[in-house]
Amino acid sequence: MIKINSNYLKLQGSYLFSEIARLVKEYQEKNRDKKIIRLGIGDVTEPLPQSIVGAIKKAADEMGVRESFKGYRSDEGYEFLREKIKNHDFSSRGINIDIDEIFISTGAKEDVANIQEILSADSKIAITDPVYPVYIDSNVMAGRTGDFKNGRFENVCYLDCLESNNYIPDLPKEKVDLIYLCFPNNPTGQVATKEILKKWVNYAKENKSLIIYDAAYEAFITDPSIPKSIFEIEGAKEVAIEFRSLSKTAGFTGVRLSYVIVPKESRAFDENGVAHSLNKLWNRRQSTKFNGVAYIIQRAGEVVFTKEGREEVDKIIKYYLGNAKIIGEGIKKLGIRYSGGVNAPYVWLKTPNNLSSWDFFNKLLSECQVVGTPGVGFGKCGEGYFRLSSFGKREDVEEAIDRIQKLSL
Ligand code: PLP
Numbered sequence: 001m002i003k004i005n006s007n008y009l010k011l012q013g014s015y016l017f018s019e020i021a022r023l024v025k026e027y028q029e030k031n032r033d034k035k036i037i038r039l040g041i042g043d044v045t046e047p048l049p050q051s052i053v054g055a056i057k058k059a060a061d062e063m064g065v066r067e068s069f070k071g072y073r074s075d076e077g078y079e080f081l082r083e084k085i086k087n088h089d090f091s092s093r094g095i096n097i098d099i100d101e102i103f104i105s106t107g108a109k110e111d112v113a114n115i116q117e118i119l120s121a122d123s124k125i126a127i128t129d130p131v132y133p134v135y136i137d138s139n140v141m142a143g144r145t146g147d148f149k150n151g152r153f154e155n156v157c158y159l160d161c162l163e164s165n166n167y168i169p170d171l172p173k174e175k176v177d178l179i180y181l182c183f184p185n186n187p188t189g190q191v192a193t194k195e196i197l198k199k200w201v202n203y204a205k206e207n208k209s210l211i212i213y214d215a216a217y218e219a220f221i222t223d224p225s226i227p228k229s230i231f232e233i234e235g236a237k238e239v240a241i242e243f244r245s246l247s248k249t250a251g252f253t254g255v256r257l258s259y260v261i262v263p264k265e266s267r268a269f270d271e272n273g274v275a276h277s278l279n280k281l282w283n284r285r286q287s288t289k290f291n292g293v294a295y296i297i298q299r300a301g302e303v304v305f306t307k308e309g310r311e312e313v314d315k316i317i318k319y320y321l322g323n324a325k326i327i328g329e330g331i332k333k334l335g336i337r338y339s340g341g342v343n344a345p346y347v348w349l350k351t352p353n354n355l356s357s358w359d360f361f362n363k364l365l366s367e368c369q370v371v372g373t374p375g376v377g378f379g380k381c382g383e384g385y386f387r388l389s390s391f392g393k394r395e396d397v398e399e400a401i402d403r404i405q406k407l408s409l
Contacts (some may be wrong), residue, residue: 007143010153016133016377017041020361022369031369032078037400039327039388040371042186044251046319049312052250052303059299070295075286077104081298084305085259088246095231101279103286104293104301106243106256108216113138115212115241115260116178116288118281119268126157130187130378130385132214135180151380160381162187163350167339168196171203179204181230182214184221186395187378187387188348189324189340191226197233204239209241209277210268219249219317221343229261237263241278244304248345250304250313257293257301275297320345323397324390330401331388334409341371345390348375352409360386368403 013019020040028036062068062175073184076082082099090097105111113134116123125144129152136153139145146154157176159169167190172179181200183192204211213230221228230240242261246252262282267275302308321342328341328394331349338349357374364370375385390397 001363005141005143007141009138010147011137012148016373017040017376018246020373023361024365026400027128027365034367036365036368036371037243037392037396037403038351038371039392039397041372041388041391042248042389043209043253043391044248044316044320045249045391045393046316048255048300048314049303049309051306051309052300052314056296056300058060059174059296063296073292073295075290075292076100076283076294077102077293077401078298081302082259087306088310090231090261092227092231093229096230097231097261097263100283101261103260103262104298105258105260105286105290106293107247108214108243108258108314109134111243111258112180112212112214114285115282116142116397117146118278118285119178119210124155124157126159126172126176126179128161128180128182128185129178129380130161130375132182132186132384133378134317135212136379137359139405158297158379158381161185161190163294163337163339167348168192171199175209176209176217177207177209177371178212179209180212180214184217184344185340186217187373187375187382189342189344189346190348191221191223191343193225194227194233197227197230197236199237201230201233201236208269209239210266211236213240215242217248217344218244220345222321223343226343231261231263237256237265238267241266246301246304249311249317250301251316251346252301255297255300257297260392319394320390323392326394326397326401327388327390330405334405336409340350341390347388347390349386349388351375351384351386356386357383362406363407367409368400370400370403 017301082102085102086097086099125139145156157172159168161169167188218228230236230242244260266278268278269275274279303399304313324345326340336349340349341347357376361374373387375382
């Protein structure tokens with residue numbers, strides 16, 4: 001008898017954003033005359049820069065000519081792209097990363113989920129709360145957690161990110177093996193200083209743990225004192241793997257291109273305590289289960305690391321950061337406390353009058369037709385909080401803030 005992976009039965013409800021989409025659709029069907037402004041889902045809204053579109057067209061043409069046609073190629077990605085990433089993202093910041101430590105892939109979502117495969121199923125995980133839901137759900141699927149009880153999965157070390165600790169989690173009180181960190185953070189918009197990351201690197205060294213560092217939003221960091229990579233911290237290469245994506249950096253959410261940095265020094269241990277290179281294991285995993293990203297898309301990605309492409313991409317990042325500023329300043333005028341909005345595309349706010357996250361969601365949807373994301377959807381500690389995203393048209397963001405300001409809160 002074929003059996004299911006019963007860990008899937010532990011998963012909770014429908015995915016947060018599907019639930020929001022359902023509620024918004026239901027509301028719109030009943031209120032066809034109302035214009036809804038969506039600042040909920042973290043999807044980009046600006047079109048691809050022209051230099052990237054040009055590269056896609058050119059590469060598509062190459063594929064139609066015998067001499068330049070490409071079939072299967074290296075699973076880790078083309079050297080032309082990895083070389084540019086190495087220079088642009090790392091060498092320029094004094095970080096020494098070799099191109100065979102860079103693995104090109106189709107998205108940070110799948111990368112952060114897939115990486116667990118090379119790690120022991122009984123690894124004890126530490127996850128922030130609130131959190132990008134993929135970290136926890138993918139570990140549930142892999143059987144690393146117990147059942148869901150009182151709003152949390154058993155056998156997980158939750159790292160509370162609260163207003164009182166400025167959304168920077170304390171080090172775990174217990175010994176953990178695998179730690180998920182994301183800065184700039186989704187959903188809180190918080191960033192980590194070098195001192196904070198140093199503490200985590202030291203913890204990982206002392207406890208022989210591994211840090212999964214999600215830097216999907218690094219392009220939004222404008223403060224030069226904030227690290228863009230965990231590898232800016234001495235010794236981090238031994239204890240961390242970094243995940244990057246062009247989704248938010250360059251509008252690739254529908255194009256799909258990401259990259260994982262697995263340093264040769266990064267290690268995990270076998271049952272006898274012998275260290276093994278994670279770079280080798282990840283290479284082995286990818287060459288078995290992945291046949292690389294489309295040539296056309298890698299050519300598109302390459303442009304992001306050229307002067308022309310970067311200028312266009314930076315303009316878009318500035319535009320979103322401008323939106324974030326409008327959201328932050330707008331809600332501040334209402335006396336609402338918030339984090340993020342600078343160095344990050346998200347604003348994480350305390351709901352007024354201690355409304356629950358979903359009550360505030362319903363209030364905004366029904367009274368001013370603005371859609372945000374209920375904080376509790378990101379974890380228990382998100383209850384009473386709400387996320388507004390800066391991905392949207394400027395005039396929509398301005399109108400949304402204007403509408404919220406006119407509400408009686
Ligand atoms: N990591 C974080 C923290 C995210 O918020 C997201 C998307 O919203 C992703 C990863 C997924 O990125 P990608 O589009 O590269 O799969």
